[in-house]
Amino acid sequence: MKFFIDTANLEEIQEAESWGILDGVTTNPTLLSREEGNYKENLKKICEVVDGPVSGEVVSLEADGMVEEAREIAAIHDNMVVKIPITLEGLKAIKRLTAEGIKTNTTLVFSPLQALIAAKAGTTFVSPFVGRMDDIQSPGMDVVEKIVKIYDNYDFETEIIVASIRNPIHIVDAGIVGADICTIPYKVIKKLVSHPKTDEGIERFLQDWEKVEKQ
Numbered sequence: 001m002k003f004f005i006d007t008a009n010l011e012e013i014q015e016a017e018s019w020g021i022l023d024g025v026t027t028n029p030t031l032l033s034r035e036e037g038n039y040k041e042n043l044k045k046i047c048e049v050v051d052g053p054v055s056g057e058v059v060s061l062e063a064d065g066m067v068e069e070a071r072e073i074a075a076i077h078d079n080m081v082v083k084i085p086i087t088l089e090g091l092k093a094i095k096r097l098t099a100e101g102i103k104t105n106t107t108l109v110f111s112p113l114q115a116l117i118a119a120k121a122g123t124t125f126v127s128p129f130v131g132r133m134d135d136i137q138s139p140g141m142d143v144v145e146k147i148v149k150i151y152d153n154y155d156f157e158t159e160i161i162v163a164s165i166r167n168p169i170h171i172v173d174a175g176i177v178g179a180d181i182c183t184i185p186y187k188v189i190k191k192l193v194s195h196p197k198t199d200e201g202i203e204r205f206l207q208d209w210e211k212v213e214k215q
């Protein structure tokens with residue numbers, strides 16, 4: 001499984017990159033709005049830190065505007081991927097961008113059919129939002145499981161990014177259903193190595209080591 005970080009904050013990205021487990025970054029307009037400075041410059045800086053796909057999102061609602069914005073985002077760096085919402089206009093844009101060789105990440109996906117249609121249009125990545133589905137008592141991982149099955153049945157190359165992750169269990173479940181990628185907020189990714197028995201074990205070893213004769 002690949003790990004992306006779901007943030008536009010450079011310090012968080014640098015810290016996660018230093019752990020050696022980061023494969024990419026996803027952002028969205030909300031995450032970029034929390035950072036100071038020009039969004040294109042911020043995306044460029046992110047690309048210089050992480051050697052992997054970095055998603056930036058369009059905000060146009062019409063295909064022509066989406067394609068125009070996507071070209072600008074793709075021009076920031078070779079690793080840029082363009083997030084397009086799953087709408088009919090989005091589909092048109094995905095088809096055109098795929099033909100131009102621009103990678104897309106179809107976003108705001110909440111159903112297996114949306115994911116199937118995005119894959120048919122040629123999207124590189126698809127992002128089901130599990131947390132937002134769970135929020136309305138509709139199990140998000142069930143949708144991911146169905147997308148995995150459908151993509152396997154028809155050999156689609158589109159990779160599934162489990163997005164809107166709220167807790168470490170989402171990542172375990174994504175692994176069990178066979179999703180390709182999890183995009184994880186900093187506060188969650190930081191927790192992945194934590195276990196109280198590990199902390200307790202380290203403390204006990206250090207205490208006992210004090211009793212060992214070293215010279």
Ligand code: G3P
Pocket residue numbers: 006026027028129131132163164165183
């Ligand atoms: O970047 C898309 C997605 O991960 C957003 O997550 O927490 O705003 O539902 P959230």
